[in-house]
Amino acid sequence: MDSSCVIVIPIYKSELSFYEKIALAQCGKLLSDYDIVILKPDDLDISNMQIGFSYSEVSFPSFYFKSVFSYNDLMLSELFYEKFLNYSYLLIYQLDAFVFKNELKYWCGLGYDYIGAPWLREKEFPTLFKKTKEKLRSYLHRRYNLLDKQGRPDIERQLYNYVGNGGFSLRKVKSFYNVCIQEKELVENYVGRNSSDYHEDMFWTIEVNRKKKRIKTPNYKEALNFSIETAPERAMTLIKGNMPFGCHAWDKNIHFWQPYFKEAGYQI
The missing domain is CATH 1.10.168 (Phosducin; domain 2)
Structure with missing residues (x-):
C-alpha cells in the first residue's frame, strides 16, 4: 500500500443509489493501491454493504452527517484531520465523484495544500x-x-475561476490540521452556519487565504487537470481534450459525461 495518501469516502446511509455504486466501484478499481477509509456515522452499520474492495472505517457522531451544514463542521474540525496524521495527504472522494485514471501520486508530488475542481465560468x-x-x-x-x-x-x-470544490479534493493533512488549531477564531466563524455562504470549501479556498496565504493551491487551469465540475464543455477545451484525473457532481451533467463513462465501462 502507498502510505503517502489515504482515500476518504463519506457514506451516511445504508443503501446507495445506482450512481453512487458506480462512483464507489471506480474508486476501488483505480485507487485500491492506497488505504481506503469509509467515513461514516457511528450508528451506521455498513457490514452488509457490498463495497467490493478492502477498507477500514472511521466513525464520528451521527449529528455530523445529518445535513451538508453539519458535515461542513466536521471538515473544519481538527478531530477529523487528527485521524489521518499518519498520511501526508487525504483525498476526499464523495460518491458524486469519479476518477478516470490513477494520477494520485503525481498530484501529491506537486506539494500543494489543497486541490479541487475550480468554479469555472460557463463562458x-x-x-x-x-x-x-x-x-x-x-x-x-x-x-x-x-x-x-x-x-x-x-x-x-x-x-x-477559483480553486476549488471540496467534494473531490486533495488535502495536505498537516496543513489542514495546523490551520484548525492555529486559526480557531477564523474556523469558529464558519462552524454552525446553516448557509451555503459558509461551506467548508469556501473556508479552505477563500477565507483562510483572505488576508494572507495559508493554504497553497494551483491556478484554475492547472486544477482543471485534477478535476472538472462546472462548465465541463469549456473545461475540456481548456485542457485540450485530455482527461482530468477525475470529476465531481457529474450527475448534474449526465449527457456530457455519458461517452466518457461508457469508455470507462459504465452506462449512465
Whole structure:
C-alpha cells in the first residue's frame, strides 16, 4: 500500500443509489493501491454493504452527517484531520465523484495544500477589458469580503475561476490540521452556519487565504487537470481534450459525461 495518501469516502446511509455504486466501484478499481477509509456515522452499520474492495472505517457522531451544514463542521474540525496524521495527504472522494485514471501520486508530488475542481465560468468574457475588470472585482471581493446589494457576500464573484470544490479534493493533512488549531477564531466563524455562504470549501479556498496565504493551491487551469465540475464543455477545451484525473457532481451533467463513462465501462 502507498502510505503517502489515504482515500476518504463519506457514506451516511445504508443503501446507495445506482450512481453512487458506480462512483464507489471506480474508486476501488483505480485507487485500491492506497488505504481506503469509509467515513461514516457511528450508528451506521455498513457490514452488509457490498463495497467490493478492502477498507477500514472511521466513525464520528451521527449529528455530523445529518445535513451538508453539519458535515461542513466536521471538515473544519481538527478531530477529523487528527485521524489521518499518519498520511501526508487525504483525498476526499464523495460518491458524486469519479476518477478516470490513477494520477494520485503525481498530484501529491506537486506539494500543494489543497486541490479541487475550480468554479469555472460557463463562458469567457467577450473582451480583454471586461475580463480584466471582472478579475479585479473578483480579487477585491475575495480580499475584502465585499457585500452585494442584499448585504451578503457576493459568493459567485468570489468563486470566479477559483480553486476549488471540496467534494473531490486533495488535502495536505498537516496543513489542514495546523490551520484548525492555529486559526480557531477564523474556523469558529464558519462552524454552525446553516448557509451555503459558509461551506467548508469556501473556508479552505477563500477565507483562510483572505488576508494572507495559508493554504497553497494551483491556478484554475492547472486544477482543471485534477478535476472538472462546472462548465465541463469549456473545461475540456481548456485542457485540450485530455482527461482530468477525475470529476465531481457529474450527475448534474449526465449527457456530457455519458461517452466518457461508457469508455470507462459504465452506462449512465
